Amino acid sequence: MRTMQTRKENRVKNSTLSPRWLAVALASLGMAAPALAQEDPIKVGILHSLSGTMAISESTLKDTVEMLIEQQNEQGGLLGRQLEAVVVDPASNWPLFAERARELLEQKEVDVIFGNWTSVSRKAVLPVVEELNGLLFYPVQYEGEESSQNVFYTGAAPNQQAIPAVNYLHDQVGVERWVLAGTDYVYPRTTNRILEAYLKEEYGVADEDIMVNYTPFGHSDWQNIVSEINRFGSEGKKTAVVSTINGDANVPFYRELSNQGIDAADIPVVAFSVGEQELSGIDTGPLVGHLAAWNYFMSVDNDDNYDFIDAWIEHTGDEESVTNDPMEAHYIGFNMWAEAVRKAGTTEVDAVKDAIIGVTVPNLTGGYAAMMPNHHITKPVLIGEIQDNGQFDVVWQTPSTVAGDAWSDYLPGSRDLIADWRKPMACGNFNVAEGTCGGSTAAEEAEAALAE
Amino acid sequence: MRITRFLTAWLTVLLLAWLPLAALAQQDDPGQALLESLDTRAYDDKAAAIQTIAASEDERARRWLETLLDGKLQRHKDTGRFVIVIDNSGRNWPAIDALTFEDAGEISRRDLDRIGINNALRNQLRSVLAVIDLYAESADVRLASAMRLLGEVDETLAGSIDDLIEEEPDAEVRRRLTQALAIYRVENGETEAVEALAGSLHPRVRVALGRAAASDDPILAQSAQAGLDDIEQNLRINRAAETLYFGLSMGSVLVLAAIGLAITFGVMGVINMAHGELMMLGAYTTWAMQQLLPGQPGLALILSIPAGFLVAALAGVAIERSVIQFLKGRPLETLLATFGVSLILQQLVRTVISPLNRTVITPEWMSGSLVLNDALSLTLNRLYVMGFALVVFVGLMLIMRRTRLGLEVRAVTQNRAMARSMGIRATRVDIMTFALGSGVAGLAGVALSQLTNVGPNLGQSYIIDSFMVVVFGGVGNLWGTLVAGLSLGVINQVLEPWAGAVLAKIMVLVFIILFIQKRPRGLFPQKGRAAEG
Amino acid sequence: MHWLGQPFKERSTLIFLGVLLTALVAVTVLHLVVPQGHPLYVSAYTVNLFGKYLSYALLAVAVDLVWGYLGILSLGHGAFFALGGYAMGMYLMRQIGERGVYGHPVLPDFMVFLNWDSLPWYWYGFDSAWIAFPMVMLAPGLLALVFGFLAFRSRVTGVYLSIITQAMTFALMLAFFRNEMGFGGNNGLTDFRDILGFDLRSDQVRLGLFLATGIALALGFVLCRAIVTSKLGRVCVAARDAEARTRFLGYRVERVQLFVFVVSAMLAGVAGALYVPQVGIINPSEFSPLFSIEIVVWVALGGRATLYGAVIGAILVNYAKTVFTGIMPDAWLFALGGLFVLVTVLLPKGIAGVLAYRVRKRGVTENDGKEATA
Structure with missing residues (x-):
């Protein structure tokens, strides 16, 4: 957040250097304004590899999100706006994941990203999403030991x-x-x-x-x-x-x-x-x-599940196509995000981030999934x-x-850590034993305090 | 919404609870009650039900237990009727009635509830079936069930097995039954039973002796220990043999993958980076064949051998004509161009077929293993692949040494200009050689389809290894490729248990790099003027 | 230092440097001065992207030095690039300090959660730029020295050399994938924060890195030009075209080859070191043989043995990659594969060859005109 603000300030400063450019900018902004009406679609970024070695697993997840977007649009979209999928291909290349995430957030200005499969790709994207304050829903089971305020882990923790x-x-x-x-x-x-x-x-x-x-x-x-x-x-x-x-x-x-x-x-x-x-x-x-x-x-054996399977088969046009766990994770993640947007009344990242904690949606196995304060789900x-x-x-x-437990109780390094993104704690790695928020957040806060 | 759904669910449950009673009232087949007892959530109750069914005199019992084991015994949600599903692929499944074995038509999978089993029940079922099978007609079936009972004999079985041993006509079955009984006796502290276990390498025997060796009875412990030492000694030899087999098997895969390359690279000087993708084409041909001939995976596999060769060879000709012929004498550039071809082929498969792996079925006669003794069995699929590699190698040797094509190829390799002036059409020879090398890659692909994934990445995982084999063996020398492939395989497998799979692979690579420094032209360097080129 | 001045007497070098510097200045101006939203505005994202292309370009120059002038088709230059990248990555990791998720003052996060209790010895000193930055060149240089010494001494050449360089990078990839190695395994090194005390996330630092890469490219280019125009360079070319004859003339070909190979590896290392802070991650996939082959294709497309061709090729291919994977991901591999084939078959001299041909032709027609009027 803090970095985001300074970035914006920088830009403003830079443009004030030259009043002539500012005038041009204002003019172009004015021209662009009518296009920015309420009917502008909500942009949903999809960051899954469509080529390379990971395409085998990830391309179906892209299709899943596209299907969910279609379904949502048939029901009238969100907040009266249509959803639009913005698909990019990180080509199973980890640095490219970071680059594409930056492109989605900075160039395409998406409101949320559904993506990643491998841990390394998530690790590559993480700094970008945190820096640009984006939202990322990560649908695959993973090793835990992570909690970012910008990432929602809809796959299983260990x-x-x-x-x-x-x-x-x-x-x-x-x-x-x-x-x-x-x-x-x-x-x-x-x-x-x-x-x-x-x-x-x-x-x-x-x-x-x-x-x-x-x-x-x-x-x-x-x-x-x-x-x-x-x-x-x-x-x-x-x-x-x-x-x-x-x-x-x-x-x-x-x-x-x-x-x-x-x-x-x-x-x-x-x-x-x-x-x-x-x-x-x-x-x-x-x-x-x-x-x-x-x-x-x-x-x-569950009706929601049968409906989902039927929709999926219809979407892919292949009788033989199967559904799997990460697809369900996207299903849950997508519905949670939609619910949070409805609750917050906006797609603005900070509002959605706050609204989504506690949101409960049905899963496909006949129960409910709730978003926990540590950004993992039940x-x-x-x-x-x-x-x-x-x-x-x-x-x-x-x-x-x-x-889901972000920090394992069975690893010596993380035994005392918890994550809770609700205010006032708002910490991804709070050390219960020491009563401090460790790592980056602490250091940045100290820095911010000094700056003030 | 939710409440109504909840209510309907409840109503269905109530209805379901009622229906079977009604059905039972209508047809008082005792089988219905037996099956009924299986339909419970608790696995303990199911286990009891299985015992009841096995103990019942019902002659359908065996079939029920078998279908239960296969997971095909299901129950209609609405009518409560038990059915046996014939084929559970797709959304509607054909089924027969479980009591009468009459056709029950197609049923939507939404309407069926499976009588689920878990591994514990699966074990129990197998044991139960094994006991039933001890009385079977066929000696093979009896042998299989006797094997199964090693270490599984309990008090109730011991008596009946004792009787069976007396009556058993087949020597092998008798031996197994005796062992099974002896294990039970040793575990009950009978020292004299140890003798019956001597020399057996079966893990269950070893476990039983191990336990006995740790027992309080010194005499039993001593004789068990003696038997155990004997077994350990024997096992070590078997383990060495096993490692050798693993190595040769891995080596034969390497030879298969590399030998086509040895022709295109060694003989023509073309570095074909698309070689792996040609193997992939061979593997996909096998898959396509199995799709064309559903239900006959074995026949399809055999037919894929010529088909895979042909497909890959044709692709090879296309590559040669469209790319390689323009790059004569520029080996490093063929590397780049064919690398491009490999990318195109991979993506082609992804786009046209699917990015997902394809299922290639292993035919019955290739699955399982050839049991040499209780500690050493050779996996059949790899045995076949080894044999296949050998046949391909011999075939290629014959082609190169005994046919006109081989003669021409060697002539063109050694001195192109001279060969042409002798009336050999060098271009034709190029095409044929490349087609041959590519076709062999296709054959390798057919073989690989039985060992690993059939997917777009198949080729990539073998290309580097193949080059290593060819370079290590000495370019242009088929014998070199054979020796190099087999020895690299063995080295790898010997290192693996000791260093782990990753380190073993790294060590082999480093070894090759160092070896090439020492002998830049490989194990069997080409001699004569051709080598100078 | 007369040989270092040599490149500045060449027209092609001056044109190249002129174009490069103009581009650097232009991007800087467009990024800093033009307001956001203006069609000419260059966003931080794009600056970052250009920075990445430039580091690739430097890598391509390094490959062209050995391929174009030594005739060694190295399929392992990705390894040198990655080693340089890892050296830089290790420095950046140590800069995180206590800001890692576990807040450990010394150990990077991945070591904490894999239960390492102390820093492995080879990580010592990487918290200081004075050690880490030289290592960027030393690590790949040393590998190239050992590898090259063995290979050139026993006269492994041509295809054999290509294949064992490939084996080298493949073995290194497998080794770096191992978590016991202490380089973060598959996840590699990531979550960097500061470089030399500057925040890596700020736009100014990004611009700085972009400019640094541009300057490194310019310096690397001049260095390579200086080498190839020197006497040593001529021996290289002689060895490339007729190794045996050069030997008979009394030149110690293997020493020349070794020297150039090591220089090239170091340049690749520098490229890697500049690449890592800009993309934010280094992982063993940079060692993959595939990547090394791709580098060679950039050079082939641009035109080998020109150096500026390598730069053109690297930028062009990577730009195409950015565009294609964005608009039609399925087609990208077709396009890349097709490019490999077409370039090698139809454009053996690459784009530089076409350019040179054009220039020569125009020169000839101009001359013709002059003669006619005269």
Whole structure:
């Protein structure tokens, strides 16, 4: 905010340097004014990769937001104005994400952005969104350890996916040995770290009963690792694999599992990154019974969900197209934003930011999602087993919704941190033990105080 | 809105609770009650119901349990009728009645409730089915269920297994049943049963002996420990063999991916960066074939071998004619141009087919593994790929050594001008060579479709590795490619358990870089004047 | 220092410097003086964008130096670029200080949440610009020195060299993806705040970075011109065209190659260092072989062995990328791929070749006219 104001002041100062330019500017402003009538559409920025490696996951999210915008417009738009999608393509390139976000906010002047998939792209966009005071809805499950006043996390935090999944495996399946297998990047690293701490703390799991393994992106030769998992799992204790393996590496992984004869009933694999869309590229016959933990499954028996699926199939024109968890996250995020705009009566970022906390909208699994003060939402956690038709069958779910935790209680660095963006605290990383707001916000406030 | 919806939901529930009773009253088939007991939310109750069904004398029991295991046993929401779904793809599913097995027509998936099971029930069902199958006609089925019972035998089963061993005609089944029983006995502290487990590498046996070795009974512990040491010794050998197999299998994939490149790069001097995309075309051909021949994935796969070759070869000819022929003698520029081609091909697949991965089904005869012993089994799909790589290699060698085309290719490679003056049409040879190299890439793609993703990025993940293999082996030498591919595969797999997948890969790359400094022309350098070019 | 003055005697260099400086001044004026909303106004966003193009242009010049004048097609220059970027990124990370989300005074955020308890040794000193900025050149320079020493000594040339440079950058990419390396893994380094005490988010600093990049490009260009017009440069070209003969003439070709290769790597490092604060993130994807190949194509499009061609190519391709991915994302890869093919097949000398041809032709017709009148 503060930087935003100084930026504007700078501009004003610069233009006052030359009165002649000011006159020209005023003239052009005057000419532009009639065009800026109330009927101006509300601009919704969509920042999802449409080319490059991430297009495989992200392009459907772009379509989802477009569909939601269409639906909203059919219902008469928002505040009597139509919505307009502004689509840009960051091409799976992280610096380009930052650049495109800047373009959306600065050049295209969008009111809100729905976008990003990977953590690194979100990290790249974050400083831009904070600097230009934008709104970003991030729909994918992630590693947590973040809370920005400009970002709303509609995907799951680790306590909304990983921890309940482990609870299920321990309590219902009786798992005693754990393989934590993941692709080597921040999400699996953090999730596994949290899980390791959690397993040791809550269930007293011994070190030798946890095997951690990391593989590079797109890893395709799983022979050794699967055979190791097999050995690890045949020591007489019930073993499960908690997989944070990402995207393309999953197909060869599951293939190797089934070929080496590892059955879900012997060593179940619970995945956090495998959804309906990923399954649509896999022959699921041999995978029946392996698990996934999400907050939504396409197979959920609920009328809102069936309507959503029908609309989606109509939108894509493809009978075979599937829905998945991040799509539901966008559905929730979009409706929350729309509700907040209605509540605030404006699309102005600060007003919407304040209005959205506490907003509750129905999700697609028959419950409600509420926006918490830490900019995460409440979600039910569902455990599904893979079926041979590429769908999941829900075998367990949390009795009530779980509120997303921005800062994990199981990491030493963040144990004492909470986020609460309501005034007067308005802090993304408040240290409860020390009673201070850490990091950037504190430093900036101190600076601001000095300046005054 | 919400309240009415809530009310309707409640009404439906009430109705549902009522309907089955009505149905039961109409047809007092005892099966209805049995299935009824399965329709409960609690998995514990379901487990009990499964036992009841298994214990019932109903001859439909096996089929019910099987369909339950497959997740095909479902219930109509409105009528409460139990059906078996035949095909659960799409939005409307054909089904048959679960009691009479008569056709029940197509039912919308919205109207069906699945009798869900979880992994615990799945395990239970398999065990239950295994016990039933012990009495099956076929020896294979009996063997499978005997295997399944290793470590699963309990008090009630022990007695009946003892009887079965007496009657069992098949030696292998008998051996397994004896082991299964012995595990149970060892776990109950019977020292003499340890002997029956000697030499078995089955993990369940190892677990049982491990537990026994830690027991308080010193005699039991000692003999179990002795058995265990024996097993460990044996396992080490098996593990080494397994690593070697993994290495050779990975190597054969590398050879397949690289060998086409060895032809276009080694023989023609063309650096074809679109090689990976030609493999991708081969893989997509397999997918397309399976789409054309639904229900026959095996036949489709076999047909894809010539088809994949043809598609990739044609694409190769198109690339050669449109791009490469204009870049004669400028190898570095072919690299750039073909890189452009690769981008175009990738995007073409994304636009025309889909950015999503495609499902390629592994045919029955390629899934599973070849079991050598309880600790060593070779995955079938990789075994086939190894064999395929070998066949392709031998085939290429024959073409290069024994056919006129091969002769001409070698002549043109060694001295283009001289070859032309001898009446060889060099342009034609170029086209044929490039088509051959590309076609082989297509074959590699067909094989890869059985191992990894079929998607637009398939090619990219193999192109660098392929170049490494060719350069390491020595350009222009097919033997070099074979040796290089296999040895890189083995090195990688040996390093992997020790260093982790990422480091292993980095170490292999660094090794190649250093090796090239030492021997700039690879393992098997080309000799003679051609090498100077 | 006579050889450094050499470039200023060339018309092409003077024209290039003239155009570059004019562009720098023009952008500055249009950004600062013209009011917002005016059609001629250059927004901070655009200044930033231009800054990025200029750093790419410097990188392209570095590649052209080795490809155009040494005949070494390096498919690994992205690695040098990224190393320079990481050196700068590490400096910027250390500048965050206590303003990270965890408020740790020394450790960057990613180390805190991956439970590192102390700074790895190779991060020492990066809080000071006096160490970090030289490292921008030293790190890539050292890598190039070791790699080049091994490669040139054993006379690895042509395609082989290209492929092992590619292996090098690929291995580095995999290594930097590893979180144990301590460079932030896939997420890389981001959330920068200050550079030399100035707030990176202010428009003035952005403009400053843009100008700095422009000046670095000008200096780099002059340096490269000076090298190629010197005696050493002529040996380079001789080695490029006939390595064996040059050796027989008594030149230690590998030393010349090594020297130029290291200089080029350092320039690439500088480009990376200027790139990072402007885009706000550095991550291992800059090491990807794909990116390195793309750089080569910029040079090919602009025209190799001209240096100014590399600049034109880099700016043109990246501008096209910005425009295309904005208006028709699906078509971008088609366009880029088509560009690769068309340029190599139809324009082997690139745009610079076309320009030079035009200039020469006009020169000839003018001369013809003169002769006719005379």
